[in-house]
Amino acid sequence: MKIGILQTGLVPENLVEEHGEYPEVFMKFLTGYGFEFDSYSVVRGEFPPDPEAADGWLITGSRHGVYEDHPWIALLEDLIRGAVAAGKPIVGICFGHQIIAQALGGRVEKYDGGWAIGPQDYDLNGQNITLNAWHQDQVITPPVGAETVGSNAFCTHAALLYPGKAYSVQPHPEFSDAYTQDLIDTRGPGIVPQDILDQAAAKLGTPLSAQKLADQFALFFREGRIA
Template sequence: MEIAILQHVDFEGPAEIENWCRQTGNEYKVYRLFLGEALPKAERTDFLVILGGPMSVLDELPWLEEERQLIRVLISQGKPVFGVCLGGQQIAKALGADIFQGEYREAGWLPIRTMKSETLGELPEELVVFHWHGEQFGLPEGAERLFTSEVCPNQGFIYKENVIGLQFHFESTKESIESILQNDAAFLDGTAYTQTSAEIRNYPIPASNRKLLYRLLDRLKATVPD
């Protein structure tokens, strides 16, 4: 099995997702699209992961639609797809949901609430996770909402048991957060749901985030077609 990881900018890498791949012995390849690398071929991809990035899903960039077409093909083949932030929005749009500007930016360590999930079973009632977004996605038709927050109703969803899109960053490590702060700190505009760089750096990453990320990835891996 090969996991294909799509990386959109040099400062938003796979972080804890790469750690999961290594610890579980899964073969993976990071496709650095910002360097002009081609998208993976659908027939050679068993599990697709789409990372974040500062661009908008609504931008008229040809590669964004090409990426969505790959997502659609893999979903039609029953293969697992996992996306965070921009990646989650790409999945949502590929499934026909709207992408829109939220009333507030969310940036920093902020709480989300979990929904009762018939698909995933018991989840923690509340988590504090790392956010870095202004746009949001609507809930795709047929998807089950997994997470929500005060200013972003759709923080995550699961679709047909093998597709998960998240608006926030479960994959964050101290190093990955520092990379974002070094390269995109201007996003922190001092509005109600954005924190300062110091607040973000000083917040201890909850161990429950890594645990739940690994649980979600393990669940998706189990859906890889034989």
């Protein structure tokens, strides 16, 4: 099964050598499941020819907001709708979570409650999980037909299931503690309040549920379900 990775953001230049770009991060995250991968840097305007170019699609995170006026965002929304129409499963993470919702009729906003950074606890289908997060924007109103399957007090719609079509999550299961710490040190200052960065750094080392999400993504790509 070939998974097309749609890269919507760039790893900070000074962190690429150590951590890799997002397509490489996700290839590593999903290693061992027998997938083949292609990647397209849609943030740079590189798109697949059509939704049939892969058997499933994965949309990465990004520093951009889905409501920003960039030509590639509208093109990505068209691709998402085309993939849904073609029956190609889609997985979205953070920005990917938000752009799927927006493309299918939901609403995304900059959350006035602030930022979620570092390890966060979520209720995912009745199970408590912990994943690293890095976001202020949120899905405020999910599209018709989307099921909210993950949430916490800060983020009501932290995971959305579009049965047989798409599965998306707001946190970053692919973010290691080391990468999150480097973001705290290099991208956070001046953007995220320092007290939130300090609290996030202090929580790093909390056991994470990344493997559960990798298993869910693989199951969704193959069978259109998460359990």
